[in-house]
Amino acid sequence: MENTVIELRFALDTFYFLISGVLVMWMAAGFAMLEAGLVRSKNTTEILTKNIVLYAIACIMFLLVGYNIMYVDNIAGGWLPSFGGLIGTQAADANHSLESDFFFQVVFVATAMSIVSGAVAERMKLWAFLIFSVFLTGFIYPIEGYWTWGGGFLTEAGFSDFAGSGIVHMAGAAAALSAVILLGARKGKYGKDGSIHPIPGSNMPLATLGTLILWMGWFGFNGGSQLLISDAENATAVGLIFVNTNTAAAAGAIAALLVSKLKWGKADLTMVLNGALAGLVAITAAPDSPSPLLATAIGLIAGIIVVYSIITFDKLKLDDPVGALSVHGVCGLFGLLVVPLSKEGTTFAGQLYGAAVIFGFVFVASWIVWAVIKATMGIRVTAEEEETGMDLHDCGVEAYPEFTD
Template sequence: MSSLVKGIRRGMALVPLAAFGALGASAQEASEVSAYVDSSYLFLIGGLIVMFMAAGFCMLEAGLVRKKNAAMQSMKNVALFSVAGIMFWLVGYNMAYPGATIAGGWFGIPNFIWTPADDLGTGYASASDWFFQMVFVATAASIVSGTVAERVKLWPFLIFTAFLTAFIYPIVASWEWGGGALDSQFAFSDFAGSTLVHSTGGWAALVGAIIIGPRVGKFVNGEVHPMPGSNIPLAALGTFILWFGWFGFNGASQLAAGTFDDINAVAMIFANTNMAACGGVLAAMILTAILYKGKVDATMAFNGAIGGLVSITAEPLMPSMGLSILIGAIGGVLVVLTVPLLDKLKIDDVVGAIPAHLVCGIWGTMIVPLSHGGGFGIDTTDAATPSYLGQFIGVLACGIFVSIASAIVWMALKVTLGVRPSEEEELAGMDKSEVGLEAYPEFG
């Protein structure tokens, strides 16, 4: 009987320990679920905000084209977002995040048609990540839309968009975000896509502008003929929407929000992103006032904001707020200096997307090591420390691949379907020839 009593006593003594252990396991699981929910919400809310950038691009472009092309430009932006969503589902996502790679990590082998696979261990809902990544690829396509506006036919443009969003952009993204060559072999870093998103769109836009050619009447007898936009207030609205959207673009690229450090990082990214845009606007305004006898070009100020935002996108967390202002300000200066350079080269960029997205994307990527204390080699022993050489290799690889791939697609479209309307149709406006209605019929 004595041994029985002792056994009962020992068993009862273990009950609180077992209960405590169960509570501890339950608390740990609850913490994991909470972090899972928080990070999924970050993706979803960030994705919604980035999706609103599509409206920003639409308003900016509709304001900066002439009134005879505003309906066409609006429809292109709605259509390209739709194409991007379907192509990223069919091919793009699994190309950007492949299960296996070939050619030393430069090309992925995708499984066609993305399907969700939720697991608490991933830290977020898989569809939330798909949605967040999808709106990024739509941003790259929107960059091309603005550059080649007013002289490209609708269906050839959408076919190019399909190739860009299914293959070209996802391949570049896979090099860093999908564990490909830049991530595994070089000290390269691009936090939210100054190169992977913005320069990709910028290179595709540049090649398209060269192959398609300038608008009729833009360059005549060695002179540049300005073609002012139809609605500057609308372009200003588009700029503010893009500025707003960038908080989701950069902030949600932290990819987690379930811990003290992660949510503080998101907050810091918001602050630095805003400061870079402020620096870009003011630098562009001051420089245009100096260069153009006191006149401040509103479109330069708008693109100064975008240039500053693109510049900080490669690393919006590590810089101080003061350095963020400087990085954005240099982006604004680069925008002002690049616009007349393109005119001299007879490259017609309707909305200034090449200076803001391509040039500032390169600048933002190359300056990343400054805030990391990085050097000039390609040593990958410290993956968190990018080098200037590693950044340059990433910029160069993106430029070469996107330019060649884009040239192949643009040229194939040019010799088959044709990419330009007739001169008569272009002069009459794309609203009439491609859309069948005018954006501002009362002003026709």
């Protein structure tokens, strides 16, 4: 009888892990729709191509080397991973199948790379982006992932990041920031006199659909990170995670709406969408420990932060078409720093240390890769190609052939 119960729990936890992974995989569609809506119509096919191919690259690279670097045969508390291949073998005392763990982890890698996609949209060479994807998903992300979720030195230092505000989201933003600096702004975005010229997206319904898909997928992102659901304690924890994830997103959307109304007298949909995502990113560091009211407050503050962060990056002339640096970078950092408000055993200093290490490593490693690519094949399309649009230049297929701006 005891063996039957153990097998049933193993099956249930494996199934929960797999379904959570499917929800996170669906976030790839969310990123694709959000980014396609926020770029101009002449660049839509190219950004859709980037999103589906980066997911494919992440799946292959994490299978071949990434998962092994992050989780297999590593020293506890160390900093240098073992650098092997494939996903290892099933542990005898595992609570779920090894393959389900790999699948859940690989969709997180793709999420980190998707963050880069939107920030460099409308002016980066497709093949430069895809080459970088190989390095981020196969090596850069797994190394910093080992330091945290793989039991490395950041875990030993007391750093805590439940589902990836820093490990996934801030890391993706760090890689994106290095590219944005090297790449430069889109043509016409900033005037010589310091003026900022908004470049509206082409499809707000798509951007809204993408945000709602991401919101839905986040329940797998955060809920699945509990890892287990087959007993009362874990099932109750998953319920709290779902509630906190949802309320943080809702509060972020409302906060961004109110800020945009007070600041510009308009209900800015793009800010509302980014406000919801900001709340989701911020709560991801610790969705399991705050009360729903505290989770609401975290989402509310993140929704305010993201609006002013987007404005600040524009003033710094760091062109980010989708607000990824603010949503995933700034609000990811905010989420990490408020963990001690609800989670025992964590400190502000420990969280700040972990955030600095993750950001610093990913930024520098990414800068090196981007710089090599820039020096060899280049990372930016020509002015003429940018004017014509990435769809015709890179893909030869227009998303909206009847009307392209």
